[in-house]
Amino acid sequence: MSHTYHLTRTSSNAKTGPIPVSTTSEETCPPSCPFYRSGCYAEGYHLRKHWDKVSDGSRGGSLEDFVAAIRSLPRGQLWRHNQAGDLPGRLETIDPAALEAITKANRGKRGFTYTHKPPTRDNLKAVRKANRDGFTISLSANGLRHAQSLRKHGLPLVTVLPHDAPTFQRLEDGTPVLTCPATRKENVTCATCGICAKSDRKFVVGFPAHGNQWRKAEGVLQ
Numbered sequence: 001m002s003h004t005y006h007l008t009r010t011s012s013n014a015k016t017g018p019i020p021v022s023t024t025s026e027e028t029c030p031p032s033c034p035f036y037r038s039g040c041y042a043e044g045y046h047l048r049k050h051w052d053k054v055s056d057g058s059r060g061g062s063l064e065d066f067v068a069a070i071r072s073l074p075r076g077q078l079w080r081h082n083q084a085g086d087l088p089g090r091l092e093t094i095d096p097a098a099l100e101a102i103t104k105a106n107r108g109k110r111g112f113t114y115t116h117k118p119p120t121r122d123n124l125k126a127v128r129k130a131n132r133d134g135f136t137i138s139l140s141a142n143g144l145r146h147a148q149s150l151r152k153h154g155l156p157l158v159t160v161l162p163h164d165a166p167t168f169q170r171l172e173d174g175t176p177v178l179t180c181p182a183t184r185k186e187n188v189t190c191a192t193c194g195i196c197a198k199s200d201r202k203f204v205v206g207f208p209a210h211g212n213q214w215r216k217a218e219g220v221l222q
Helices: 047-057 064-070 096-105 120-133 144-153 214-221
Strands: 005-007 023-026 077-084 110-115 136-141 159-161 168-170 176-179 204-208
Touching: 005 047, 005 064, 023 047, 047 077, 064 096, 096 120, 120 136, 136 144, 144 159, 159 176
Parallel strands: 023 077, 077 110, 110 136, 136 159, 159 204, 176 204
Antiparallel strands: 005 023, 168 176
16 A cells, blocks of 8 residues: 655654654545544644645655665654654555554654554554554544543553643543643753653643644534
């Protein structure tokens, strides 16, 4: 299954800081995601323009090119996969072979990402294997109630929150929910934080709705 991948070696995004970030073509996004073309932060103007170029193949390259680029990153490098796009595999299904190739390329690095692919048996199997092998993939929830339902899978979790969410709250079962520090403190970025790259964390990371689509995103939460 062929997708286009692009690696920006030094991000200019104020929230991620100057780490490598990748973008994957849009057909990887599952339509079951409630933010699909309706409130996704990646619909922001500049990122959308970049994503369109990756999606139509005019920017970026093959999986093999991408894997080679990840292998070339310095040992211990923190990097974010998919500032836009989802895990390899068209629409709802993860391509385990492609994900395995990315996971192997990440060995010795600190790659992390999030997925809205549905938690089917095969998808969960692929995500669990990637996490065991050092590539941190968090399941993405659409709010606190959804995050609570995903807890049973025993995988790292993130969730979208209202734009004015508190810094700290809990799920119904008491699991802590920590709002992303980079969204609350000007001196914190992914580059200086790195909690999303820790697959063994005991708390959910929350991301307040943001970007020029945040009102649509909050509509999904409501």
